Amino acid sequence: MLKNKLKKYKLILASGSPRRQQFFKDLDLDFEIRLKEIEEVFPPELKAEEITNYLAELKASAFEGELKSNEILITSDTIVWHNNKALGKPKDEQDAFEILKSLSNATHEVITSVCLKTDIKTSLIYEVTKVTFNELSDEAIRYYLKNYKPFDKAGAYGIQEWIGFVGVSKIEGSYANVMGMPTDKVFEFLNNLD
Numbered sequence: 001m002l003k004n005k006l007k008k009y010k011l012i013l014a015s016g017s018p019r020r021q022q023f024f025k026d027l028d029l030d031f032e033i034r035l036k037e038i039e040e041v042f043p044p045e046l047k048a049e050e051i052t053n054y055l056a057e058l059k060a061s062a063f064e065g066e067l068k069s070n071e072i073l074i075t076s077d078t079i080v081w082h083n084n085k086a087l088g089k090p091k092d093e094q095d096a097f098e099i100l101k102s103l104s105n106a107t108h109e110v111i112t113s114v115c116l117k118t119d120i121k122t123s124l125i126y127e128v129t130k131v132t133f134n135e136l137s138d139e140a141i142r143y144y145l146k147n148y149k150p151f152d153k154a155g156a157y158g159i160q161e162w163i164g165f166v167g168v169s170k171i172e173g174s175y176a177n178v179m180g181m182p183t184d185k186v187f188e189f190l191n192n193l194d
Contacts, residue, residue, distance in 0.1 A: 002191055003028055009193070010068070014059060014075045019158075023181045029190075031074075036062040040077070040088075049126045051086050052077045052113035060115040060122065072190075073117040078180045080155030082108035087155045096145055096156035100163075103155065104136040107170075110155070110178045114186055125189060127182030129173030131159065136167050154180075 011031040059075035080087040090096035113126040159178040176183040
């Protein structure tokens with residue numbers, strides 16, 4: 001369906017995330033992966049989606065001047081926003097433990113921004129999903145960290161893993177967004193291209 005509509009375009013996903021790559025496969029889209037090393041640093045005054053918008057656009061700007069007229073570059077960034085603070089990927093196991101402890105028995109927001117860039121235009125979309133955790137025991141957190149090693153994930157967890165099954169009591173918004181891509185919004189955006 002969408003694949004036919006996008007025949008004249010070449011999609012480029014600039015993400016090393018296996019989950020994001022799988023989303024594009026599951027959406028039945030042909031795409032190429034192109035990666036660039038980007039230092040993900042943002043100005044300290046930015047809040048919530050301002051951070052993810054900034055970082056998604058920063059990742060796209062690394063390809064400035066390289067895109068052909070039929071190429072659409074897609075970059076994205078996800079953070080967990082909790083207690084007025086951005087929680088990215090944990091530095092180590094202790095940091096991951098402390099992050100999950102702070103999310104225990106509380107509601108946080110998962111924010112993902114997606115930047116869609118052509119040689120002439122840059123568009124940004126973002127999604128906010130509220131996730132509520134039950135109380136997580138230290139034993140449950142340690143079990144999860146030892147067996148699932150979520151050190152490459154914002155907020156130190158993957159909702160599609162064990163911790164999501166036993167710990168998440170409520171979700172308001174897009175489930176796919178919590179996994180790192182608001183697929184419904186990306187699909188809609190691509191579907192509305194000329």
